[in-house]
Amino acid sequence: MxxxxxxxxxxxxxxxxxxxxxxxxxxxxxxxxxxxxxxxxxxxxxxxxxxERSDEALELLRHDTAHVLAAAILDLYPGTKIAIGPPIEHGFYYDFQFPEGVVLNDGDFAAIEAKMQEHVKADEHFEREDVSVETALERFRAEEQPYKVELIEDLVKNAPADAPVETVSLYTNGPFTDLCRGPHGPGTKRIGAFKLQSIAGAYWRGDSDRQQLVRIYGTAFFKKKELTAHLERLELARQRDHRKLGRELGLYHFSEAAPGSAFWTPSGTRIFNELVALSREMGDDRGYTEVKTPQLFDASLWKTSGHWDKYRDDMFLTSTGDAGTAADEHRGVEANMAFKPMNCPGHYELFRQTRWSWRDMPVRFSEPGLLHRNELSGALHGLMRVRQFCQDDAHLFVMEDQIQDEVTGCLEFAKATYDLFGFDAADFTYELSTRPENRLGSDEMWDRAEGDLRTALENNDLPYVVHEGDGAFYGPKIDIQFRDSLGRSWQLGTVQIDYQAPERFDLVYTGADNSDHRPVVLHRALLGSYERFIGILLEHTGGELPFWLQPAHVALLTVSDRHADAAHAIAKELKQAGLRVVVDGRTETVGRKIRETELSKVPLMAVIGDQEAEGHTLTLRHHGGREEPASPVADVAATLGAAVQDRTALGTPEPAAD
Ligand SMILES: [Zn+2]
Ligand SMILES: [Zn+2]
Known part of the structure; x- marks a missing residue:
């Protein structure tokens, strides 16, 4: 006090x-x-x-910097109309309408930054004034700042009747005054480091019928070294962009021939199939059974599931019509079919076709089904946001008292899966979302379900955070977030309890009492969509995928044509051990082959010359340059084959005995 x-x-x-x-x-x-x-x-x-250490501090500082940018722009380009300049995630922007004839590009940044630096050095105080609406309007009209005038008029117009707007606040630093709610830091000198980053067009108020403005983006930090680290991270993210890496490594591409759907090359398909095989194999060990359900479903199923009403715009609809052609839609034939955007309803339909007893429970259906969602073309982004994808999806039909064990099992499955990619446990956050305001079912039911999820997390020794009220209306859930090497957060897994689907689809099993009971559905995915997961993994690793997942494990490079037979014989032996091998038998120099193999990120390579051909040995060279001592081909095949089979990382070699 x-x-x-x-x-x-x-x-x-x-x-x-x-x-x-x-x-x-x-x-x-x-x-x-x-x-x-x-x-x-x-x-x-x-x-x-x-x-500076507070969570809000950077936002405040970046808002200060936006004002400094506007001040510098008015110094350099008198007559510029200023619009708005808020802080955003990782930075700030300000929108301007430059005078006739002024065309800005990032070549102008240095001069603008220098001018901004003058304002920072001068340590201009941010002075707040609360003035009457009339005074503020007069001021901005006199300054010919129509956007500020419009903002004030709207503030007045949109104020609730019981709280009319009579005053507005202005902030002045140096020669510059802005309409602003505040707050601001004490003075411009607190801006330790800033940088202008890019220019874009933006419509006034986001309305394409209004004036097109020029938006300048920038960022700011308290310390120079924080800015440097941020810019380095951005540069790394640019280099590691999965769209760029996918092209460089020859894994997939996108084409106007099918917007939002990837074309996977043989190498990319290898990776994709390895992931599907992983889910299948691990699911097999854990009592999952794989199923196949249709792609195209009748509208009646989507009406039962609720998708037809709520999700229709996001689905690809079609019609069998009379003739069943695509032209039907144009002739006014109403859609009566839709491609599935998720596997759940198909699994319910499949579950319904068998008379299940309590002895069969739980039933665990998995399906790497092909899914389609009608994403807007502007929202598409490489593998991260696509129209066609495939999830490591499963639905568990369980009895009420099996929820806890099954969720425990799902989380164990998740952890075991993530371990195979070499992810650090510390980079995962488990989020428990609990009952929302509007929900289905009784409080006792929610108490029990949330308690089961907590216990499942504790059974796996997983620390978790609780998001109160963030559950779906049909049940609570656990989401699994992963923080990648660039510090970005991605949701990978989810386990959701669903009390509604069994009602809607009238799912039943016969209990020990010989009467019908409702199962509970658990929706579960661990990697999410395979497409997106591959994108995340490529950006996280910079393209250096785990050894077992590599499209090619070993490259054999011949010294000359006469070593081709030996190289192929060695390749065959390695392949028999379960390795994927490429032979580079071109008539190029060994030096060039090594350089190109390095770029392709194949984890291991070996040169096949006279010595190797005669001795049937390999001298493995790791991606990055480290060399192993020469070993018999049989030994290499056994060691590497085991690493792929067990999905383990390549161990560091034993130091050579002298
Ligand atoms: Zn402001
Ligand atoms: Zn589902």
């Missing part, structure tokens, strides 16, 4: 706590709301000090 004089400000409060804090302070929170340091405090308010 601080005792402060009347009219004391946030800065006074920080000073009362300590001079160190006063220096570190950027702004304060008053009853949870952010305020400038120099605004007077209310009595009895609960305050917090925002410093």
């Amino acid at each position: 601080l005792d402060l004089q009347d009219g004391a400000t946030g800065a006074d409060a920080a000073m009362a706590i300590g001079p160190g804090l006063a220096r570190a302070a950027l702004a304060i929170t008053v009853n949870g709301e952010q305020r400038d340091l120099d605004r007077p405090l209310d009595d009895g308010a609960e305050i917090g000090i925002i410093t």
